[in-house]
Amino acid sequence: MKKWITTIVAIGLACGIQAGTLITSDGAWSSTSINATSNGGMQTNYINGGAFGTTLGKDWYRSNADAETTNTMYMSAVSGNPDLTYQAGKTYIYQIQGYAAIESHSNTQNVMLIAGSDTNGIAGTLVSGLNNTGVYGINDQVAISGSYTVEVGDPIIGQPIGMKLFSSGIQTRWYSDGSSFISSVLADHISTGTLFSTEFELDGAGELITTANPIEMEVVVGNELIITNAVDSYFRMNITAEGAKNNFKLDAQADSFRASTLYTLSFRGQKAINGDAAQNEVDIILGGTYTNTLAISTTTTPYSMVINPDEIGLVGDDLSIEFVPAGAATAVNQYRVFNVDFSAEAPPPVHTGLLYQTSFETNAVGVIAVNNIDLEVVDGFDLIKEAADNYVSMNLNGSARNDFQLAAAADTFRELTTYTFSFAANKTISNDATQNELGLILGGVYTQTVVVSSSSKLPFSFDVNAEDLGFEGQPFSIEIEPLGTTSAVNQYRVYNLEITAVDIPADLTTNGTPHPWLDDYYPGLETDEEYEAQDISDTDGDGFRAWQEYQLGTDPTNALSLLTITEAAPAVGGEFVVTWQSAAGKSYNILTNVNLTVGNWGTAATAVPSAGAETSYTTTVGSAVNFFQVELD
Structure with a gap:
């Protein structure tokens, strides 16, 4: 099974210390006044008016906005701690929760990030949301959130992280122990490559030395098990007849397993004392919840496992590895x-099967979804309402309308593919019975119309072929909005969005090579006989036929584009590094043999994922002569 993983660091506005919290405003104010510094190290830089009080035993700060006054609060981390400053390569996610302080008033709450003592706020970080109306008090709450990625060269780098609260409605109250926070995630987990690497050497203070550690992984259990010496360094674990066991755990406490990310864990292991030959297994526990059990050899042997958190339910769990x-x-x-x-x-990109599914539940990072194409909410996050049955709420008033939009920045609508969009919807406010249409705008150019006239929640589903409709190649996006105009307010709700795709069968050769793939390299083919002949040709003379190059992901017209080992060289500690030309999205098996005339090839590693145009794998050498072979997995 292929398995996979995610990251979170938090600065909480109230809510107590969460996993990975940088700073929190828990205790930043009481029922009567602001406190200079919160329990979590956040200071209040500036406050313009407002009031304090308590409801149902919870302290709050109240901000107003009307013709006479505007109340605002600015808070940031106490300066002097570089870990609590904006850093390049991280995305800062922030959420604020408040409630309508006056019954039947719909008030707008606002939050934006600030840098240090600057009170203007960081451009592009303002998010707003309507408080629910109706019941006065604690039960009438709503959360809004946003995110901001700090790129290299951003002027806020090095400035203390912080946030600004204010209202543009009549009145909003913010709890000092509510569920509002700022978190930071490694912005580009995938392209980081190595997240953690160590040879288990210790520094003078007894701390683990790492050669790479962008996720700040630390030893949380078992530091005393690390043995550093001049020959080799390792950690050791014992199991006794009395049932006693040692365990060793690494944890990136400011991170979590991510969706749509493929992780590889590699190490060398050895059973050094073999008192009980029947017990030879070690559990590798990921995220505290998923266990992979490996049999460990009595000789030092390389081990590797690929982790897919989407498949094994690890998404959002702590990024930890325990032995x-x-x-x-x-x-x-x-x-x-x-x-x-x-x-x-x-x-590898997913283009068929289930692409996306959500019931519009949210968390600190955003919308919770099965998300195989990296769809993100680019507009309308504040329209999501969470209740017994979550939904997106959209209004149409005259020509003014709300819209909700998802987009996948790195994907497009494809040829030879049928997409199915399924959801449920109803019309909850119907002041104008003549307007009943919702539009689903695909790729920004094609609109599918559905009629939603019932107050009952009804299912809708439709299929589209982007190639037939002329928008193949357009960015993969879906925008939902009411159509037309009304004489009075109408309101619609959309529930449980699901997007799937199926391939439209293409013409194939006997060996399974698609005709369109051959067309890309050999234009002008027309008959089945011509395709079959070209499929078994080796026009570039590299020893691979065209159908084999299709499977390998190489170019059948380029003799330099082929699966071949480019280097096999010794490394530190008697190991060997094997390097080969590879193709994106492929995985490979490493085979080894000590004699090419007798004996069978053994397997050194399986399902080694491609690192791009070239991939390397480190293995041990058990004899004076070794031969290596790389094959497609």
């Missing part, structure tokens, strides 16, 4: 682990 001997033993066994490497990359 512990499995089961029970009748005598002492000892295991040693050397050279741990942990990396991330993009998975």
